[in-house]
Amino acid sequence: MTADxxxxxxxxxRKGGFFGRDGGVAYIFLAPWLIGLVGITLGPLxxxxxxxxxxxxxxxxxxxxxxxxxHQLLVDPNFLQSLDLTFTYVIVTIPSILVLxxxxxxxxxxxxRGLGLYRALFYLPSLLxxxxxxxxxxxxxFGANGMLNQILLLVNIHxxxxxxxxxxxxxxxxxxxxxxxxATMIIFLAGLRQIxxxxxxxxxxxxxxxxxxxxxxxxxxxxxxxxxxxxxGLIRGFQVFTSAYVVSxxxxxxxxxxxxxxxxxxxxxxxxxxxxxAAVLAWVLLVLVAALTGLMFLSAKLWVFYGDQ
Amino acid sequence: xxxxDEISGVFPRPRGQTGVGTRRILxxxxxxxxxxxxxxxxxYPLIWMLSASFEPPxxxxxxxxxxxxxxxxxxxxxxxxxxxxxxxxxxFANSLIIAGLAVIGNVASCTMAAYAFARLQFRFRGILFAxxxxxxMLPYQVLIIPQYILYLNFQxxxxxxxxxxxxxxxxxxxxxxxxxxxxxxxxxxLDEAAIMDGCGHRQVFLQIIAPLAVPAMATxxxxxxxxxxxDFLGPxxxxxxxxxxxxxxxxxxxxxxxxxxxxxxxFAMSILTLVPILLIFLPFxxxxxxxxxxxxxx
Numbered sequence: 001m002t003a004d005x006x007x008x009x010x011x012x013x014r015k016g017g018f019f020g021r022d023g024g025v026a027y028i029f030l031a032p033w034l035i036g037l038v039g040i041t042l043g044p045l046x047x048x049x050x051x052x053x054x055x056x057x058x059x060x061x062x063x064x065x066x067x068x069x070x071h072q073l074l075v076d077p078n079f080l081q082s083l084d085l086t087f088t089y090v091i092v093t094i095p096s097i098l099v100l101x102x103x104x105x106x107x108x109x110x111x112x113r114g115l116g117l118y119r120a121l122f123y124l125p126s127l128l129x130x131x132x133x134x135x136x137x138x139x140x141x142f143g144a145n146g147m148l149n150q151i152l153l154l155v156n157i158h159x160x161x162x163x164x165x166x167x168x169x170x171x172x173x174x175x176x177x178x179x180x181x182x183a184t185m186i187i188f189l190a191g192l193r194q195i196x197x198x199x200x201x202x203x204x205x206x207x208x209x210x211x212x213x214x215x216x217x218x219x220x221x222x223x224x225x226x227x228x229x230x231x232x233g234l235i236r237g238f239q240v241f242t243s244a245y246v247v248s249x250x251x252x253x254x255x256x257x258x259x260x261x262x263x264x265x266x267x268x269x270x271x272x273x274x275x276x277x278a279a280v281l282a283w284v285l286l287v288l289v290a291a292l293t294g295l296m297f298l299s300a301k302l303w304v305f306y307g308d309q
Numbered sequence: 310x311x312x313x314d315e316i317s318g319v320f321p322r323p324r325g326q327t328g329v330g331t332r333r334i335l336x337x338x339x340x341x342x343x344x345x346x347x348x349x350x351x352x353y354p355l356i357w358m359l360s361a362s363f364e365p366p367x368x369x370x371x372x373x374x375x376x377x378x379x380x381x382x383x384x385x386x387x388x389x390x391x392x393x394x395x396x397x398x399x400x401f402a403n404s405l406i407i408a409g410l411a412v413i414g415n416v417a418s419c420t421m422a423a424y425a426f427a428r429l430q431f432r433f434r435g436i437l438f439a440x441x442x443x444x445x446m447l448p449y450q451v452l453i454i455p456q457y458i459l460y461l462n463f464q465x466x467x468x469x470x471x472x473x474x475x476x477x478x479x480x481x482x483x484x485x486x487x488x489x490x491x492x493x494x495x496x497x498x499l500d501e502a503a504i505m506d507g508c509g510h511r512q513v514f515l516q517i518i519a520p521l522a523v524p525a526m527a528t529x530x531x532x533x534x535x536x537x538x539x540d541f542l543g544p545x546x547x548x549x550x551x552x553x554x555x556x557x558x559x560x561x562x563x564x565x566x567x568x569x570x571x572x573x574x575x576f577a578m579s580i581l582t583l584v585p586i587l588l589i590f591l592p593f594x595x596x597x598x599x600x601x602x603x604x605x606x607x
Contacts, residue, residue, distance in 0.1 A: 037440070039478070127586060137354055140576075147354060183606075
């Protein structure tokens with residue numbers, strides 16, 4: 001799976017028919033994917049754009065609604081709240097995961113005994129965290145009589161219902177996501193291993209302290225990996241659904257404090273059957289995520305360091 | 310979860326630096342202690358859930374410890390039937406069938422597409438490859454409404470089809486990308502020699518590329534299984550008949566009837582639904598961490 005190997009494929013082309021040298025056979029190999037691409041990806045992509053200009057409740061035929069759904073968007077307090085909430089969620093989650101996973105990767109990278117075991121155990125939450133089983137566990141742990149409050153009671157603190165009060169409910173979801181930092185940590189571990197030792201040796205010869213070596217060797221060399229993890233975190237963060245649904249019992253409560261964007265979209269589409277409006281929400285999400293990802297790629301020129309430039 | 314002053318002591322030191330012996334051992338012991346402490350905090354809720362699943366429901370709310378005050382299997386017996394005519398065996402069977410078909414479909418269709426992208430010359434290859442990469446980043450929300458309408462019109466609701474047929478069409482293009490990267494790493498001389506010997510692309514694919522790509526196929530298979538097993542939104546949309554429920558929906562049944570007495574059975578079944586994921590993960594652990602490291606899969 002090395003990146004350099006892709007170079008091998010270039011440079012040996014022969015002329016063939018209209019579809020190229022291996023055209024016929026290539027399209028046979030691609031057939032399942034092409035059918036899926038047209039039928040269940042690009043088709044629905046266009047369909048949801050068209051739906052966004054209609055009124056459709058699934059039971060009656062769609063009626064043309066023009067920009068009506070888009071107007072509604074501007075005055076829908078729930079939309080603004082869920083957008084705001086999701087932004088907060090992403091902004092808190094991504095840096096937390098990056099710092100925690102990088103710190104742990106650095107501790108583990110120094111040729112520790114039992115590295116494999118540690119790595120597997122830290123990865124365990126990433127493996128299980130997407131399941132309903134863990135989301136329900138969260139619901140209990142942070143409930144009024146939950147495990148956390150039982151422990152706090154041992155030191156005589158009467159904790160609130162963390163999922164029951166609006167000021168903390170969303171942060172239990174953040175914690176559930178941060179808890180799954182193991183996958184990111186593994187990517188950092190791989191990144192650390194790519195840094196040439198000679199760089200550290202040179203820095204040491206120059207008398208750089210440990211802290212300076214971290215800031216001037218480790219961090220710059222890892223910026224591509226940090227960037228990669230941040231982009232992944234952004235794209236995934238806007239799509240979190242299961243934990244918000246299960247922890248709030250599908251309501252997004254209390255007081256809309258866990259109504260993450262994907263959950264609000266689900267409610268509009270499949271609880272209230274406002275298919276047209278849900279399609280608007282979906283397209284807004286697509287444009288938003290694309291724009292933010294684009295911005296990150298632009299900003300990358302300023303802070304991401306690619307070795308040979 | 311972890312104090313910042315704890316982290317600051319651990320910036321990297323160039324490997325091979327020879328410190329004073331005792332100091333090194335101390336610092337190594339300190340690091341192990343730190344890691345173990347963090348792991349205990351992280352994994353505590355999981356182990357607690359395991360313990361709680363074996364104690365009477367009333368104790369779940371008074372025992373924060375990791376051992377039950379008294380042992381019982383009642384939660385497992387009660388939880389096995391979330392509804393009167395719906396045993397968890399049925400729910401597990403549904404999940405296994407769906408995940409199994411998803412794995413077969415995804416591995417087959419993604420490997421095929423990846424072979425074409427990695428090895429064959431054809432017109433529009435560049436554009437199609439770019440489209441494939443683009444669809445990886447597409448948020449699923451933008452597709453679910455039309456897909457739902459489509460499957461509704463196919464009368465696929467309450468069947469396995471909506472959750473399995475798309476897998477046979479390689480819709481999760483991330484795995485195509487993963488396979489392309491892997492196949493590009495296989496020396497070209499192998500298949501070129503086979504073509505010289507008169508093999509067709511079907512033979513090259515089946516007898517050379519596919520066997521060599523087994524590690525990437527295994528990675529794809531395991532992640533597909535776990536994603537399918539954990540999937541909640543898909544079953545929530547397409548399966549409304551209890552006899553079709555998957556493990557995610559089975560557990561959700563307990564929440565709907567949110568009496569406190571349900572927590573014991575809920576925990577018991579939660580534990581059971583996590584077991585297959587662990588069983589799949591353990592033998593492939595090395596392979597999977599390698600896959601995560603190179604592709605960012607989760």
